[in-house]
Amino acid sequence: NNNKSSASSSAPPANTKVGVLLPDTASSPRWVSADPNELRKQCAANKLTCYIDNANASATTMESQAQALINQGVGVLLVTNLDSGSGKAIESLAKQHNVVTIDYDRLTTGGTAEYYVSYDNVKVGEDQGTALAACPQVAGKSAVGYVDIDGAPTDNNATLFAQGYNSVLSKQAGWTKLGEQTGNWDPATAQTVFTTMLGRHPNLNAVMVANDTMAQSVINVLKSQSLAGKVAVSGQDATAGGLDNVMAGTQCFTIYKPVAGEADVAIKLAGQILSGQKPTAPATIKDPTNAREVPSYLADPTVITKKNVALPVTDGYETAASVCPTPALVKLCSENGIKTP
Amino acid sequence: MTAKTEPAVAEETPVRGPGALRVYIREYVARLRGGELGSAPAIVGLVVITAFFAIVHQGFLSAYNLEALVIQAAPIIVMAMGLVFVLLLGEIDLSAGTTGGLCSAIMAVLLLRHGQSWWVGVLGGLVAGLVIGFVMGWLRARAGIPSFVITLATFLAFQGLTLILIGGQGSVILPTGSPLISLENSFVPLWLGWTLLGIFVAGYAAIKLIDARGRQQSGLAATPIAVIVAKVIGVALLGSAFTYEMGLNRNLITNAFFSSKAQGEPWAVVLLVLLFVIWHFTLSRTRYGRHVYAVGGNEEAARRAGVVVSRIRISVFVICSGMAAISGVVAASLLQSVQSNAGAGNTLLLAVGAAVIGGTSLFGGRGRMIDAVLGGLVVAVIINGMSDLIQGSNSSGYEWVVTGAVLLLAAGFDAVVRHGRST
Amino acid sequence: MTAKTEPAVAEETPVRGPGALRVYIREYVARLRGGELGSAPAIVGLVVITAFFAIVHQGFLSAYNLEALVIQAAPIIVMAMGLVFVLLLGEIDLSAGTTGGLCSAIMAVLLLRHGQSWWVGVLGGLVAGLVIGFVMGWLRARAGIPSFVITLATFLAFQGLTLILIGGQGSVILPTGSPLISLENSFVPLWLGWTLLGIFVAGYAAIKLIDARGRQQSGLAATPIAVIVAKVIGVALLGSAFTYEMGLNRNLITNAFFSSKAQGEPWAVVLLVLLFVIWHFTLSRTRYGRHVYAVGGNEEAARRAGVVVSRIRISVFVICSGMAAISGVVAASLLQSVQSNAGAGNTLLLAVGAAVIGGTSLFGGRGRMIDAVLGGLVVAVIINGMSDLIQGSNSSGYEWVVTGAVLLLAAGFDAVVRHGRST
Amino acid sequence: MKTLELKDVGKSFGPVVALSGVDFSAEAGDVTALVGDNGAGKSTLVKCIGGIHRVDTGEILVDGTPQQLHEPRDAARLGIEIVHQDLALADNLDVVGNMFLGRERVNRLRTLDENTMEKLAAQTLSSLGVRTVRSVRQRVANLSGGQRQTVAIAKSVLWSSKIVILDEPTAALGVAQTEQVLDLVRRLADRGVAVVLVSHNMNDVMQVADSIAVLFLGRMAAQVRRQDVSQTQVVELITSGRSGALGLPAESRGAAQ
Amino acid sequence: MKTLELKDVGKSFGPVVALSGVDFSAEAGDVTALVGDNGAGKSTLVKCIGGIHRVDTGEILVDGTPQQLHEPRDAARLGIEIVHQDLALADNLDVVGNMFLGRERVNRLRTLDENTMEKLAAQTLSSLGVRTVRSVRQRVANLSGGQRQTVAIAKSVLWSSKIVILDEPTAALGVAQTEQVLDLVRRLADRGVAVVLVSHNMNDVMQVADSIAVLFLGRMAAQVRRQDVSQTQVVELITSGRSGALGLPAESRGAAQ
Numbered sequence A: 001n002n003n004k005s006s007a008s009s010s011a012p013p014a015n016t017k018v019g020v021l022l023p024d025t026a027s028s029p030r031w032v033s034a035d036p037n038e039l040r041k042q043c044a045a046n047k048l049t050c051y052i053d054n055a056n057a058s059a060t061t062m063e064s065q066a067q068a069l070i071n072q073g074v075g076v077l078l079v080t081n082l083d084s085g086s087g088k089a090i091e092s093l094a095k096q097h098n099v100v101t102i103d104y105d106r107l108t109t110g111g112t113a114e115y116y117v118s119y120d121n122v123k124v125g126e127d128q129g130t131a132l133a134a135c136p137q138v139a140g141k142s143a144v145g146y147v148d149i150d151g152a153p154t155d156n157n158a159t160l161f162a163q164g165y166n167s168v169l170s171k172q173a174g175w176t177k178l179g180e181q182t183g184n185w186d187p188a189t190a191q192t193v194f195t196t197m198l199g200r201h202p203n204l205n206a207v208m209v210a211n212d213t214m215a216q217s218v219i220n221v222l223k224s225q226s227l228a229g230k231v232a233v234s235g236q237d238a239t240a241g242g243l244d245n246v247m248a249g250t251q252c253f254t255i256y257k258p259v260a261g262e263a264d265v266a267i268k269l270a271g272q273i274l275s276g277q278k279p280t281a282p283a284t285i286k287d288p289t290n291a292r293e294v295p296s297y298l299a300d301p302t303v304i305t306k307k308n309v310a311l312p313v314t315d316g317y318e319t320a321a322s323v324c325p326t327p328a329l330v331k332l333c334s335e336n337g338i339k340t341p
Numbered sequence B, C: 001m002t003a004k005t006e007p008a009v010a011e012e013t014p015v016r017g018p019g020a021l022r023v024y025i026r027e028y029v030a031r032l033r034g035g036e037l038g039s040a041p042a043i044v045g046l047v048v049i050t051a052f053f054a055i056v057h058q059g060f061l062s063a064y065n066l067e068a069l070v071i072q073a074a075p076i077i078v079m080a081m082g083l084v085f086v087l088l089l090g091e092i093d094l095s096a097g098t099t100g101g102l103c104s105a106i107m108a109v110l111l112l113r114h115g116q117s118w119w120v121g122v123l124g125g126l127v128a129g130l131v132i133g134f135v136m137g138w139l140r141a142r143a144g145i146p147s148f149v150i151t152l153a154t155f156l157a158f159q160g161l162t163l164i165l166i167g168g169q170g171s172v173i174l175p176t177g178s179p180l181i182s183l184e185n186s187f188v189p190l191w192l193g194w195t196l197l198g199i200f201v202a203g204y205a206a207i208k209l210i211d212a213r214g215r216q217q218s219g220l221a222a223t224p225i226a227v228i229v230a231k232v233i234g235v236a237l238l239g240s241a242f243t244y245e246m247g248l249n250r251n252l253i254t255n256a257f258f259s260s261k262a263q264g265e266p267w268a269v270v271l272l273v274l275l276f277v278i279w280h281f282t283l284s285r286t287r288y289g290r291h292v293y294a295v296g297g298n299e300e301a302a303r304r305a306g307v308v309v310s311r312i313r314i315s316v317f318v319i320c321s322g323m324a325a326i327s328g329v330v331a332a333s334l335l336q337s338v339q340s341n342a343g344a345g346n347t348l349l350l351a352v353g354a355a356v357i358g359g360t361s362l363f364g365g366r367g368r369m370i371d372a373v374l375g376g377l378v379v380a381v382i383i384n385g386m387s388d389l390i391q392g393s394n395s396s397g398y399e400w401v402v403t404g405a406v407l408l409l410a411a412g413f414d415a416v417v418r419h420g421r422s423t
Numbered sequence D, E: 001m002k003t004l005e006l007k008d009v010g011k012s013f014g015p016v017v018a019l020s021g022v023d024f025s026a027e028a029g030d031v032t033a034l035v036g037d038n039g040a041g042k043s044t045l046v047k048c049i050g051g052i053h054r055v056d057t058g059e060i061l062v063d064g065t066p067q068q069l070h071e072p073r074d075a076a077r078l079g080i081e082i083v084h085q086d087l088a089l090a091d092n093l094d095v096v097g098n099m100f101l102g103r104e105r106v107n108r109l110r111t112l113d114e115n116t117m118e119k120l121a122a123q124t125l126s127s128l129g130v131r132t133v134r135s136v137r138q139r140v141a142n143l144s145g146g147q148r149q150t151v152a153i154a155k156s157v158l159w160s161s162k163i164v165i166l167d168e169p170t171a172a173l174g175v176a177q178t179e180q181v182l183d184l185v186r187r188l189a190d191r192g193v194a195v196v197l198v199s200h201n202m203n204d205v206m207q208v209a210d211s212i213a214v215l216f217l218g219r220m221a222a223q224v225r226r227q228d229v230s231q232t233q234v235v236e237l238i239t240s241g242r243s244g245a246l247g248l249p250a251e252s253r254g255a256a257q
């Protein structure tokens, strides 16, 4: 797994090329700007050349991007798979061409990646569940009816999130699940689904929504029923809209996963690999399909509530301008400690 | 064998009085049996699936759900209305969905990043739609590129542009309280709703009566007054039923503390009716509409008759993209935000499917505005009805399967009624 | 004005010897100028965009990338081949993509959950495809439902079925080392590659010569031997160049530890050539093929001539779905796995786009097998060329935009060459 | 026994009654002319015989046996060959392809025998007096009106049938070509084929017909032997449905020959 | 000065030379017959005048001025009204819609004046002797061959034009309807319109024409006054391109009238 010599004539003797394969633009906005920006920054800091591609949710596209990157002569490939199958195909392709792979954010089960750098997605789900149970709208209630709106079933991470929050919520005393539907990471679907759910269960107290964009849809429906703020709504990704809703009190919390937690680690790791080292990871994760112990770097997520809502902005994860675009929101922002220039 | 007594000659002398009604009904039945079914199959299909969901899904016909259904159907219907024009020419616009997405993104950016007022944003989005339509129409009509390829290219490109515009935020949330949001989320005051209904019914009756008098004065066979009265009463009853049900308070929870009410029809209904009237009128009563049908039916005949075919062709793309822009705005209003993948996915297929289920042909020359409305309602009923039918985190698999099956059933029903109409 | 000396009468007497060649070339040029361009525009378009990417993107024409291009193009081309049949009848199969996905999912499930050997799995997927095609064809031909609606319904339903089959894991991984994976990831031994090329060229030459002799014996104007020789040499040279470049070792990184070689053409190439030959032959030299064109050109004429139109209609859906199943298997081989959203997204649009760019009409009656191959290559070149062109944050947005633009350019080029052909 | 016989045939399209109570017959060796005003129902009658329309009432007998004609194939199987007024050619196929459509010649390997077909097509066309078709490999879309009609006629000539029905076959033909087709009609009848000729040209009708059937507003006004009527009488029948003792609606059923 | 004049017109379709060096003229008040064998190029000539095809060589003059005819609209603007052989009706529109296509009547509110159009359409049809069109609100797809042709002719009658060209207008018409159309042709010419009539029916041609132009294999064999030739001579010109002193290609240019 070392690339001390490279046969590629176009590459300099010491390979500094790192390829990054990102999955899509819909499952989370992070893949569009947060990750590319942070990765690029880290690459520059580590004097590496990074090639960052986004597969637009198509496994075939990712496959062809992988081939193109290998053709470029990258020595390390960061893969955020769309699914484990295509991820594995890419990793074996890379292996065939003697390129080291790192699973970035998503574990390729059954794959051959040398390292796994991520947030712990089951943990994310568990945090969501715990935070929802602590929301003021439901805290201390003896009987709580809630519904789930999951991410796309085609996305393994969505399955992991659901596994996390369901394991927590099912153990909450007095909580009953009134319904579970998938929102497909799509706000329109989420809105349709939740409209019907609310029609059926007008007395529900909490909505376990997998991310912020879908939470927005849920809040839309609640608003039309004057219920916004009276029902606990969860979220994830700390998007600008999500933070707005948290400040407004219509959303109870969101999950903040600073990209730096993954990008910094992954790029540093890549630099070490390219310079010929074989770093030892602090932990391992067991691949559920083949019981392989994958050396892992796992970061912890942060739950964002009204109390610490300014954190993503002060970190630079979101800009104040995008969180507070209108005068009304500027006021709300300053009340919550976000300074707009 | 009684038919023997009726020779196949022209029956030009109009009959009046009660005889006219009998003639009218006889002709109508003969036309029905001859296969000229108009909107009947789509209506029957709509009633059947509505009944189906009303049975399996209690509360499906509640005022609450009816409103949800209407506001969910609005963007589909608006887009389908525009698509009818393109389909009438035997063309396709694969990019209508993403055009809508792009235009709503432009609107959102104007609103939020440039601080413009809502109508500047809407105007910007609409103008963008018109320009897009013009360029695509020009490429089709003048450069001669097949519309499937042009709009496949723009389908991809606009998805990219929307993503670039909305960027890494994933979605842009429209300012709370903006009139834009009201379109799908606020309601027409009750008195205004009833007034508008009155105006609509009166207008309908007036047009029908003026038509009939004109024909009578020209010595042509006119629709009997009895039929007109029946039709007007029918429209008035349907409208009243809808307005009445929409007038009920739909708030699910009311108690001593909360007394806000949700009642009245959504403004989107007014928009839909307005757009329908405009385009229906354009298609059925203007030279332009006649020319659209002619070009769709036989382009060469239209060209020889002096119709400027390329201008018609460009115009339908302009209308389609303009309506797509409006549809995008309505969708944004529904979601109170614009996503970076707005208009992608199945948006377009469902809208085209709506037009086709309504009775519009993909080969050009056959289609009406009402097709878009009825087909759009069918699609919306299916989606709304399905959204809660199957539970579980992997429910979407089953839901897709059942959605497909129901769609097929609705269309199959339609086909059986039409008895082997070929599209 | 020299044309004046050539009256518009039948020129039935065949000319032989060097005169024949002159006549042949003159006729060919006249046909070209008369607008019968055949595959010329698609070929020119392909060359132009290849040149474009070769310039902006160093290494685009390397053996490594050429192989990547071919294996990426394979599933698109196979699906486009099947779609040509459906399009020839003026029908559409929106579900071809998801049919492919479903069939590959069935294959994967047979393989992995039921422990069947690979060929049972492939057979299962293929049979599923044929049955699906039969049902859809039946619904179209006998129940008379528009194909757009049928296949929109199955498009949704099969997406759901695939999701149910594959389940929440997101994908199922094919067993390593299975012959299935070899299809797209292993290579024909060099000696076999050259042998197959030899057989292909010899067969091509034989057919052309037998044809010419047959026509000469029947007293009809035949292609001059010189032209045939030139064509055969052309095919042989192209084939050799490809086989030679594919024979180079493509492993970019070799060192003391790794010395594995990647050389020879992928097996998928053999599959593509085989499928192309079979379907090209079917369309151009069998009664069935003739009937497909006739039904597409004028259904009523075909019906009156005794062609069983409904049988032809069903058969094209069967072929299309069967090919979609094969395409699904090839895609699974490429990704070494089957996704729960296999075949969804843009898969279908790109395949239809490929056929249309190649020159197939969406209105039926016009199209050839080579269209699918050339159009598929154009699409694959664009996707492959784009996949690494733009770097930076939000690159995917820009990539979409540029992909759309390039697609439009390729098609626009084609349109300009054809000079206003209408589709 | 009549080769082709229609009894009390009726056909309506929605409110339009195209045929009602029509009796008609054609005999082997005879040329039976079917005449009538525009919109009288001639083509509808032909389409009913050809299996394109199903009759609403009445029956169609071939060689005395009632037949169910649901598809053009059913008619072809009974040896009925028809050239319809709307020629129905596949514009995207060439002349050869259209002429042999549905009855392509194949060789041993089940592949199309293009050479034989091409030769036969060229021969048939020139036998019909058409000299201006440049190549039988031309698409029919580009042919002139008369050339298209000739291709459609040639198509029906290639097969030996029991009944040949020609619906206004000479409408678009030139003087010489019309001669050739009338000649052909005569020769077919002499060969023992029952030929039905629909035409508006009274000269042609009087020249080749043995029997004349007149449709008037969807009813059979009269079917008479050629020698029993004058051209004026036929024209009268066409325009008014009756002429002297001929063609009273009530009598029309009995009037047929 | 000729109302319509063609000079040295040539037109090829790929390898097919449809017209070459054709001179032709039509005068106001005259019926000019254009005859020729099938595929001689008559319809091509008409389409060139109508702006459907562009000529490759030569020029077209209207009232002595050379005109660029690129679109059917150009021809219409010059007062040229044409009934083409391939009728080109929009099958999805009704009779009224087709008859007024491109020239719909509108009322004050810019909406279609259906009543006026419907009345006019019915009148025109019955003036052409068609009694079997049940309703002018019928789709033309369902009309009989002759009915379709009548609709196409009626369309051209509705407008007062300077030049009316009819390409085989009576091909599908019945006896009575043919009379009506020939009558119409005569009346148009008497009104001072330059009428060009393409026909294969020599009787009709000899009956109404003032001048006869004969195309032979894409060339103008001769254009002569009606009274200078006999029917036999015309037929000879059509079939062989020459007849006695008439119709030698070298002379054809001068031979016109």
Ligand SMILES: Nc1ncnc2c1ncn2[C@@H]1O[C@H](COP(=O)(O)OP(=O)(O)OP(=O)(O)O)[C@@H](O)[C@H]1O
Pocket (backbone or CB within 6 Å): B008, D013, D016, D017, D018, D036, D037, D038, D039, D040, D041, D042, D043, D044, D045, D085, E132, E133, E134, E142, E143, E144, E145, E146, E147, E172, E174
């Ligand atoms: N498919 C149809 N639908 C409705 N009416 C029809 C249809 N086909 C024919 N008709 C009507 O039936 C009548 C008879 O038509 P038909 O074509 O048989 O006339 P025809 O005798 O062949 O006339 P022509 O001499 O003009 O060809 C006409 O009035 C026509 O409009």
Ligand SMILES: Nc1ncnc2c1ncn2[C@@H]1O[C@H](COP(=O)(O)OP(=O)(O)OP(=O)(O)O)[C@@H](O)[C@H]1O
Pocket (backbone or CB within 6 Å): C008, D132, D133, D134, D142, D143, D144, D145, D146, D147, D172, D174, E013, E016, E017, E018, E036, E037, E038, E039, E040, E041, E042, E043, E044, E045, E085
């Ligand atoms: N678009 C075209 N492409 C190729 N050839 C054509 C085209 N149009 C006409 N031709 C050819 O040009 C010649 C003249 O055709 P045209 O239609 O002018 O004949 P015509 O004199 O009208 O014959 P008819 O009496 O049969 O109507 C024919 O040989 C025809 O095949």
Ligand SMILES: [Mg+2]
Pocket (backbone or CB within 6 Å): D042, D043, D044, D085, D167, E144, E145, E146
């Ligand atoms: Mg007829």
Ligand SMILES: [Mg+2]
Pocket (backbone or CB within 6 Å): D144, D145, D146, E042, E043, E044, E085, E167
């Ligand atoms: Mg002609």
